[in-house]
Every structure is written in C-alpha cells, then in structure tokens.
Amino acid sequence: MPSRRSIGLIATGGTISVAPPSADSQQHQGVGALTPRQDDRPEGIDVFPRDALSLSSRRMTPDDLWTLASAVNEEIAAGRDGVVVTHGTDTLEETVYALGLLVDTRVPVVVTGAMRSPHLAGPDGPANVRAAIVAAADPKLAPYGPTVVFQDEVHVARLVTKMHSARVAAFGSPAAGPVGFVAEDRLELLLGPPPETDLLPRASPPTTRVGLLHAATGIDGSVADAIASDVDAVVVAALGAGHVSPSLGAALVRLAGAGKPVVITSRCPDGALLSHTYGGAGSETELRRAGLHFAGTLSAPKARLRALFGMSAGIPADELFHPADGAGR
Numbered sequence: 001m002p003s004r005r006s007i008g009l010i011a012t013g014g015t016i017s018v019a020p021p022s023a024d025s026q027q028h029q030g031v032g033a034l035t036p037r038q039d040d041r042p043e044g045i046d047v048f049p050r051d052a053l054s055l056s057s058r059r060m061t062p063d064d065l066w067t068l069a070s071a072v073n074e075e076i077a078a079g080r081d082g083v084v085v086t087h088g089t090d091t092l093e094e095t096v097y098a099l100g101l102l103v104d105t106r107v108p109v110v111v112t113g114a115m116r117s118p119h120l121a122g123p124d125g126p127a128n129v130r131a132a133i134v135a136a137a138d139p140k141l142a143p144y145g146p147t148v149v150f151q152d153e154v155h156v157a158r159l160v161t162k163m164h165s166a167r168v169a170a171f172g173s174p175a176a177g178p179v180g181f182v183a184e185d186r187l188e189l190l191l192g193p194p195p196e197t198d199l200l201p202r203a204s205p206p207t208t209r210v211g212l213l214h215a216a217t218g219i220d221g222s223v224a225d226a227i228a229s230d231v232d233a234v235v236v237a238a239l240g241a242g243h244v245s246p247s248l249g250a251a252l253v254r255l256a257g258a259g260k261p262v263v264i265t266s267r268c269p270d271g272a273l274l275s276h277t278y279g280g281a282g283s284e285t286e287l288r289r290a291g292l293h294f295a296g297t298l299s300a301p302k303a304r305l306r307a308l309f310g311m312s313a314g315i316p317a318d319e320l321f322h323p324a325d326g327a328g329r
C-alpha cells in the first residue's frame with residue numbers, strides 16, 4: 001500500500017450521528033462529530049469529511065440515493081483512495097445496494113452506521129467508523145463493490161441484511177456470511193469478491209414507481225389490484241421458492257399483461273427461486289410461464305431498487321432480471 005491514503009467520509013444522518021436527547025429527536029450532528037481526531041486515526045490515513053444528507057434512514061428516498069451516489073462519485077473523481085458513508089441502519093442494506101447499481105466503485109466504498117446513539121453507554125459508532133476507514137483504505141476491497149463494515153465484519157452489498165432490530169451485532173449475510181473482518185487496524189479478507197457486479201450499464205435520476213407486496217397466508221389478488229394504477233412495476237416477496245396464492249398470482253399476471261413488470265423474489269432470507277419444481281396456479285412454473293420476472297437471490301427491497309433505477313434509465317425488466325435457467329440475477 002502507498003504510504004498515505006486519503007478517505008472521503010460522507011455523513012447522511014442515522015443513529016450514529018443523532019444529537020443528544022435534549023434536542024429534537026430528528027436532529028443529526030454533522031460529519032464533524034463523526035470524524036476521528038487526527039491523533040485518533042489509523043496510521044497513514046487522511047480523512048476528508050463532508051455532509052451529504054441529514055436524516056433518519058426511514059426518510060431516505062430514491063432521490064436521496066441519487067444525491068448520495070453523486071456525492072460518492074465526486075469523492076472518487078477527486079482522487080480519494082476510498083470512501084466511507086455513515087448511514088442509519090434501518091435502510092442501510094438498500095443504500096449500499098443502490099450504490100452498487102449507480103457507482104463504478106474503482107476504489108473501496110464502505111457503508112457503516114451505529115445501533116447505539118453517541119450519548120448512550122457503549123456507543124458503537126466510533127469503532128464502526130474506524131473499522132470502515134481501515135477497510136476503505138485497503139485497495140484489496142475494491143473488487144468487492146460497495147460493502148458494509150459493521151462490528152468489524154465486512155459484508156457485500158448483495159447479501160447483507162439487518163438481522164436484529166436493536167443489538168449492536170445487527171448485520172449479517174445469511175447466504176454466505178461476512179467476506180472478511182477488521183482487526184488491529186488491518187483488513188483481512190476470507191472469501192473472494194462476488195461473481196458478478198450489480199452496476200447498471202447506465203443511470204438516470206429515479207422516476208419509476210415500483211410497489212412492493214408481501215405474500216402471506218390468505219393474501220389474495222386484491223392487494224395487487226389496489227395498487228395497480230399507482231405503480232409502473234411491482235416486486236413481490238413471494239412464499240418459499242417463488243409462490244403466491246392462486247388469486248394473487250392471477251392478479252399479478254393481469255398486471256404484467258397490462259405492461260407493468262412484476263418481479264418475484266422470496267420472503268425467505270436465504271436460498272434461490274426455483275423454476276420447474278412446483279406446478280399449478282400460483283406456482284413458480286406458472287408465474288414464469290406467464291412472463292413474470294424472477295430476481296434470483298436478491299431480496300425484495302434490493303430487487304425493487306434494481307427495477308426502480310434500471311427502468312428509470314430505460315433498461316427493460318428482462319435485461320435487469322435474466323430469466324435464463326431459473327437462476328435469475
């Protein structure tokens with residue numbers, strides 16, 4: 001590694017930067033409060049802080065993701081050796097995936113946050129920021145695309161998910177586990193980079209409206225009919241390997257027939273969608289035959305972002321979600 005590394009540190013809000021309780025609970029401190037002091041930084045690393053947004057992650061919108069992606073692109077264009085983004089944890093996994101869609105990460109891009117706010121006992125933010133800076137300064141991480149560093153673990157964007165609502169060990173990658181870890185200000189990688197990149201061939205500001213439906217016992221077609229006129233496409237967190245009730249299946253096929261792409265994912269946190277194991281109304285075989293799209297191992301919220309940004313850029317759904325041999329994307 002060259003002697004000195006320069007890291008862009010971009011703040012967006014979230015618990016990691018929430019102001020003390022006397023203030024309005026929506027107030028966030030700027031990036032200055034998150035930037036480690038010069039004498040408290042990993043050796044050989046310069047940090048260049050900037051604020052991009054200041055919000056709880058539940059308020060994040062596709063436009064905000066576009067703004068953040070532009071900020072990350074600017075940092076990379078400015079010649080940073082890596083970029084760290086601090087973020088609320090509730091939608092952090094979506095933001096890191098959106099950066100994978102929108103940013104050509106020639107250098108490491110690392111997203112982190114905190115589960116305990118700065119004024120609570122044992123805040124995890126400072127340790128997470130330090131580990132994220134260490135990871136972002138290591139060029140070995142660049143081929144992994146944007147990653148999440150949390151509790152010293154490194155997770156890739158496609159697989160990472162918030163697993164626990166309150167504990168500091170909040171993030172995991174159910175399908176494969178972390179790809180590496182940080183210890184003693186050093187990045188150690190255990191697994192290779194993801195086999196494919198999620199970067200879209202082109203990008204435009206978000207204009208497409210994509211709905212999200214969650215299948216469950218007794219959920220019928222009325223939920224799809226109710227939103228049909230408000231959306232350009234729908235993503236479904238389907239049952240198991242890609243199944244919905246016969247009634248919901250029929251409504252989704254109607255939607256697809258009306259020119260609104262329907263993308264099937266699984267509500268299971270791990271495992272692939274099938275292509276030809278089950279038959280009959282609402283089965284994966286029938287839904288595929290009817291021209292619905294299948295998103296492989298992507299979670300529903302991430303498939304929704306892929307549809308949203310991809311279709312906004314004019315990329316057809318069948319290029320975003322490959323139907324071939326059941327693997328999906």
Ligand SMILES: NC(=O)C[C@H](N)C(=O)O
Nearest residue numbers: 014015056057088089090
């Ligand atoms: N731990 C957190 O950051 C949770 C917070 N509600 C957020 O996502 O902004």
